[in-house]
Amino acid sequence: MYGGGNVFETMKATALADEDPVKLAEFEARIDRGEKIEPTDWMPQLYRKQLIRMIEQHAHSEIIGALPEGTWITRAPGFKRKLALMAKVQDEVGHGQLLYSAAETLGKSREAMLDDLVSGKSKYSNIFNYPAFTWADSCFISWLVDAGAIVNQVANSKGSYGPYCRALERICAEESFHLKYGHHCVIHLATGTKKQREMMQAAVNRWWAPMMHFFGPSDKISVHSEILMRWKVKMASNDACRQQFLDMYVPKIWELGLTIPDEKLRKNPETGEWEFTEPDWEEFKRVINGDGPCNKERLAVRKLAEERGRWVRKALLAPKAKYVTPLA
Amino acid sequence: MNTEALKDLLYKIADDQLILGHRNSEWTGFGPLLEEDIAFSSMAQDKVGQSWQLYQMLTELGESDPDTVAFMRNADQFHNCQFVELPNGEYDFSLIRHFLFDTAELIRFTMLADSSYEPLAQLAKKIKGEIKYHKMHADIWIKQLGAATEESIERLQKSLDMAFPYALGIFEPSRMESEIISEGFFSGEEKLKTEWLSKISEILDQTSLTLPDASLQTPVYGGRYGTHTEHLQPLLDEMSEVFKMDPTADW
Numbered sequence: 001m002y003g004g005g006n007v008f009e010t011m012k013a014t015a016l017a018d019e020d021p022v023k024l025a026e027f028e029a030r031i032d033r034g035e036k037i038e039p040t041d042w043m044p045q046l047y048r049k050q051l052i053r054m055i056e057q058h059a060h061s062e063i064i065g066a067l068p069e070g071t072w073i074t075r076a077p078g079f080k081r082k083l084a085l086m087a088k089v090q091d092e093v094g095h096g097q098l099l100y101s102a103a104e105t106l107g108k109s110r111e112a113m114l115d116d117l118v119s120g121k122s123k124y125s126n127i128f129n130y131p132a133f134t135w136a137d138s139c140f141i142s143w144l145v146d147a148g149a150i151v152n153q154v155a156n157s158k159g160s161y162g163p164y165c166r167a168l169e170r171i172c173a174e175e176s177f178h179l180k181y182g183h184h185c186v187i188h189l190a191t192g193t194k195k196q197r198e199m200m201q202a203a204v205n206r207w208w209a210p211m212m213h214f215f216g217p218s219d220k221i222s223v224h225s226e227i228l229m230r231w232k233v234k235m236a237s238n239d240a241c242r243q244q245f246l247d248m249y250v251p252k253i254w255e256l257g258l259t260i261p262d263e264k265l266r267k268n269p270e271t272g273e274w275e276f277t278e279p280d281w282e283e284f285k286r287v288i289n290g291d292g293p294c295n296k297e298r299l300a301v302r303k304l305a306e307e308r309g310r311w312v313r314k315a316l317l318a319p320k321a322k323y324v325t326p327l328a
Numbered sequence: 329m330n331t332e333a334l335k336d337l338l339y340k341i342a343d344d345q346l347i348l349g350h351r352n353s354e355w356t357g358f359g360p361l362l363e364e365d366i367a368f369s370s371m372a373q374d375k376v377g378q379s380w381q382l383y384q385m386l387t388e389l390g391e392s393d394p395d396t397v398a399f400m401r402n403a404d405q406f407h408n409c410q411f412v413e414l415p416n417g418e419y420d421f422s423l424i425r426h427f428l429f430d431t432a433e434l435i436r437f438t439m440l441a442d443s444s445y446e447p448l449a450q451l452a453k454k455i456k457g458e459i460k461y462h463k464m465h466a467d468i469w470i471k472q473l474g475a476a477t478e479e480s481i482e483r484l485q486k487s488l489d490m491a492f493p494y495a496l497g498i499f500e501p502s503r504m505e506s507e508i509i510s511e512g513f514f515s516g517e518e519k520l521k522t523e524w525l526s527k528i529s530e531i532l533d534q535t536s537l538t539l540p541d542a543s544l545q546t547p548v549y550g551g552r553y554g555t556h557t558e559h560l561q562p563l564l565d566e567m568s569e570v571f572k573m574d575p576t577a578d579w
Contacts, residue, residue, distance in 0.1 A: 309360025315476035
């Protein structure tokens with residue numbers, strides 16, 4: 001799972017000044033022709049840097065995203081849900097593994113990326129800084145946060161960097177099962193007992209704002225980057241992804257008798273666009289910069305896991321005790 | 329057929345799988361490296377899935393449905409050995425438990441594949457194919473960490489010493505042990521233990537770890553008949569937190 005709202009490096013006008021213009025033109029021509037760029041191919045430094053940042057953020061989001069849902073594995077009601085949720089969260093951690101590998105092909109080690117995550121230098125999807133209070137919250141995440149992620153990732157899988165695209169294709173196939181599982185859970189709650197319905201509605205009320213934030217700030221106010229679009233690093237605008245999500249899922253949410261806490265939400269029949277109350281972007285900024293309800297907790301858990309696992313990783317690096325240096 | 333003896337056997341195996349599967353799943357998101365996170369999650373799914381199948385077998389023998397049996401009983405009604413309910417602790421303890429327990433499991437299900445109760449024999453054949461990989465996983469890690477750094481050896485040895493009396497509790501004989509054996513359901517805990525000791529020694533001999541002397545240990549018994557540590561009830565409360573909000577609801 002992952003959202004838009006990638007935090008890209010601020011780009012300087014001189015960023016491409018040192019690049020070989022012939023190679024750069026060739027590189028851009030390849031992208032125009034729809035070719036994939038592979039790890040050993042020539043690429044501008046800026047392309048490498050932005051991609052590392054994007055894939056790394058995506059990988060972090062997968063493993064941090066495993067935390068709010070993971071806490072519900074031990075509480076899932078009944079065997080079917082327990083087994084399905086275990087498999088789902090395991091997939092997410094597996095996506096993290098796959099994506100760290102994809103990012104490593106660009107020259108940054110997994111260890112360095114995890115260090116940057118724990119130190120707060122690297123970001124991850126903002127939505128995981130909100131708590132999953134109830135079972136219904138975990139069902140909302142499995143269905144709708146994953147649905148949002150699919151919108152974003154399907155677009156990115158058409159990008160220009162080969163290893164990332166291939167990872168995304170596999171990830172999207174798995175995510176589509178998560179979405180079915182999540183939808184199944186939500187249907188059962190939304191059409192269940194009074195208590196279950198109330199629980200589900202409360203989850204929708206809690207998660208709607210973070211869900212709207214999920215795709216990132218409106219294109220009107222976000223840092224625009226033509227070059228990232230031209231290089232097929234960023235494939236769809238935040239607004240386009242948000243519109244696609246609303247179009248696909250609002251009718252499905254309403255169909256279940258659930259309401260969405262936004263009185264302005266409606267599809268304009270003339271423009272075909274969804275209209276909604278502008279999300280609070282100040283809150284988005286505040287949370288992404290560390291002041292959300294769970295930022296500290298998420299990083300503390302990750303940090304603890306890193307610290308407690310250090311001796312294991314060290315023992316893997318140690319030369320085998322029985323190894324004897326050959327004489328010749 | 330002595331159904332009571334069969335149920336006694338099935339309950340303890342099913343409860344072991346459920347509780348250890350649950351503990352394994354607690355590693356999700358906290359593993360020392362992503363690969364281990366994923367591995368423990370796989371084993372958790374296998375074990376919980378296996379318990380589910382065993383509870384289904386119990387349902388066919390007249391017990392309640394699996395969700396009710398798993399989510400509605402209290403600690404004193406559980407038959408798992410105390411070993412599986414102990415908290416995960418650090419990775420060294422979880423790994424040692426995984427090694428000691430799954431080595432026994434592989435032998436147990438291999439033995440059960442010859443059970444006179446045909447449905448159990450069939451299921452055991454399937455399960456032993458899954459547990460085989462759990463044991464391979466444990467062996468690789470024990471061999472690696474049990475002979476790597478001073479810290480890893482020391483940690484594993486300490487966990488092994490602490491875990492060993494609990495591990496011996498896996499083999500607590502049933503009150504109906506002789507019926508279980510004479511009916512041909514299972515060839516018994518004593519035989520399992522003997523083979524287990526030789527199998528774990530085989531792996532530990534390839535490391536710098538020392539197996540405590542089994543004859544000097546007092547096995548931790550009681551789990552098979554409802555005596556548990558203070559850790560089981562909170563685990564069950566957590567597991568059933570949502571389910572118990574409305575046990576008749578469809579979740």
